[in-house]
Amino acid sequence: MPAPDAATPPLAFDIPAQPLADALRQYALLTRQPALFRSEIVAGRVSSPVHGPYPPGEALQRLLEGTGLIAETVEGSTGKAFVLKAAGAAPAGGGAGLGNLTGYPGLVQTGVWEALCSNPRTAPGTYRSLLRFRVDAGGALRAVQLLGPSGDARRDAAIVAALQRVQLGAPPPADLPQPVIMLILPRAARGPDAGPRCAPASGAQPP
Structure with a gap:
């Protein structure tokens, strides 16, 4: 389940009931938390509406009500993301496969982020894009697609x-949601949602 939101101020949500994938993208745009989920796990599911001020974790729980899915928050070096799984599945750490899964999305995020930061043209910060790819048994990204172009x-x-050259250095756990869907968002100019920046050593110019 999402981590407690005691220190996170509420956000104003206005997400109607709609196909779950669309609702999750709206949620990600507002909260700036990327989503990691298999396309087939959300297919045919409809979100519950979320209207009003809620902490992000509570809003996500409300959005998923009645879908049969729950979200687990994972921490990576580039920030938080949430992974969807079926309700009733073993919690992270409850078994070898899901225990490994908890840290692997962070590895995926780091690999993608470093690849994008390696080129000033692709450095995140000023554009929005929706990515889809698979991680093969050797930890390489395959079948890279842009579901949402950057403009x-x-x-x-x-x-x-850049993503076709990514090698994560470790094979994916069996329970990694595939294909991986990742949303790259513009970085807020300032404030708590400013988001991560490319390290100066990457050669990318700050956006």
Whole structure:
């Protein structure tokens, strides 16, 4: 389940009932938390509406009511993300496979982030893009697609090329949601949601 939101101020949500994948993307845009889920796990499911001020974790629980799914928050070096799984599945740490899964999405995020930061054209911060890819048995990203283009065709091509070179250095756990869906969001100019920046050593210019 999402981590407690005691220190997180409420956000104003206005997400109607709709196909779950669309609702999750709206949620991710507002909260700036990327979503990791299999396309097939959300297919045919409809979200519950969420209207009003809620901490992000509570809002996500409300959104998933009646879907048969729950969300687990994972921490990576680039921030938080949430992974969807069927309700009743063993919690992270309850078995070898899911225990490994808890840290692997963070590894995926780090690999993607470092690849994008390696080129000033693809450095995150000023654009939004929705990515889909698979992680093969050797930890390489395969079948990279942009489900949501960034608005710049040359940058889109550079994003795909960068991700096709990613090697995570570890095989994925059997329970990793595949394909992986990742949302890259513009970074807020300031404040608690400013989001991570590319390290100066990467060669990318700050957005």
